[in-house]
Structure formats: structure tokens, C-alpha cells
Amino acid sequence: MMRILLVDDEPAILAALRRSLRLDFDEATLQIELCDNPFTALERVCVGEYDIVLSDFMMPQLSGGALLQALKDVAPDTVRLMLSGSTEFSTAMSAINEAEVLRFIPKPWQAAELEQALRQAMARRLELLAERAERQRREAEAAAGLSPQEAEARRLEAEEPGILHVRRAPDGSIIL
Incomplete structure (x- = not known):
């Protein structure tokens, strides 16, 4: 309202x-x-x-x-x-x-x-x-001392949980 x-x-x-x-x-x-x-x-x-x-x-x-x-x-x-x-x-x-x-x-x-x-x-x-x-999100990230890459990684993880977790096979290939 x-x-x-x-x-x-x-x-x-x-x-x-x-x-x-x-x-x-x-x-x-x-x-x-x-x-x-x-x-x-x-x-x-x-x-x-x-x-x-x-x-x-x-x-x-x-x-x-x-x-x-x-x-x-x-x-x-x-x-x-x-x-x-x-x-x-x-x-x-x-x-x-x-x-x-x-x-x-x-x-x-x-x-x-x-x-x-x-x-x-x-x-x-x-x-x-x-x-x-x-603005508040960016200020909080800056206050926490996060690098831009870390801040973006957190934003992506919050938006799509698990997106940054990569599962690998014993030979090093990525499991989808």
C-alpha cells in the first residue's frame, strides 16, 4: 500500500x-x-x-x-x-x-x-x-570488507542457492 x-x-x-x-x-x-x-x-x-x-x-x-x-x-x-x-x-x-x-x-x-x-x-x-x-547492500558489503568478486559471489548465491557449488568427478570433470 x-x-x-x-x-x-x-x-x-x-x-x-x-x-x-x-x-x-x-x-x-x-x-x-x-x-x-x-x-x-x-x-x-x-x-x-x-x-x-x-x-x-x-x-x-x-x-x-x-x-x-x-x-x-x-x-x-x-x-x-x-x-x-x-x-x-x-x-x-x-x-x-x-x-x-x-x-x-x-x-x-x-x-x-x-x-x-x-x-x-x-x-x-x-x-x-x-x-x-x-545502495544499502553495497554499503554493507563495503563495511564488511568484501571485494567486488566476493560481493558478486554472495549476491549470486543468494539469488540462486547452490550456483557456486561445483561437483567434480574423480578425473576433474564437472558433474551437472
Whole structure:
């Protein structure tokens, strides 16, 4: 199950987003949480891990760009999406580039576009988790002092148990 945090200062927008997402995703696929304050959203991300954060761009307390930029530093593997009704394209683009936002969704959104953006974000989140696991595996191997050959041998043995065990006949030939 993916956890998504929707952030917008307008409760009606949050409710509409939730309704739209519930039509496309069942509760076993997507757990939706709402937050109408960007500072509270930042606190929640610091306390619990979210797979996706979809934030409005224009909020009075803190801009969505600033929130997503902070999330990039606090939770780099959380996929960030931006929602905006703003017509200031250059401002939105700079926020997108700085916060490394995966997708920009204009208000009013189209249900199919929102669904596609969420599916793309889910796929990206799975990629990020796989990359993190691979990084951690390499770091653990480096900490254990394994050579690249030993690390690869362990990986192969874990993937296919017995693959490295070679049975030989008395004459030295390999028994299959």
C-alpha cells in the first residue's frame, strides 16, 4: 500500500482530490491523508514515511515549492508532485526544478491526468526504494570488507542457492 499526503490550504480542494483518487484507487492500494497546513505536513513527513506528497503551489503560510524543497532534504525518496492554479509559469518551473518535482498538475485537474500522475509517482517510488536497497547492500558489503568478486559471489548465491557449488568427478570433470 502506498501512503500519499495531500497538502492544500483549501479544505474543499483536499476533499475533491480525495474523492477523485478514491474513484481510481482502492483503499488497499492507496492510503490518503490530508493536511491543510504545510508546516504540519512537514512535521508529519519527519515523523512517518510517505511514498508520495502532492502539494498545492500557492499557500499563504509556506509556498508549495518551499515545502517540496524541504521534503527533498528531509525525505529524498518521497516522490513529490505539485498542484497549482497559478499562471506564473516561470515561478512554478523554478520551484519544480529546485524541488525535483516529478509532475506538475494544473488546477482544475483532469481525473485521468491525476490518475496517470499518481501511477507514474507510484512506479517512481518503487524505483527509488529499489535503488535505496541496492545502495544499502553495497554499503554493507563495503563495511564488511568484501571485494567486488566476493560481493558478486554472495549476491549470486543468494539469488540462486547452490550456483557456486561445483561437483567434480574423480578425473576433474564437472558433474551437472
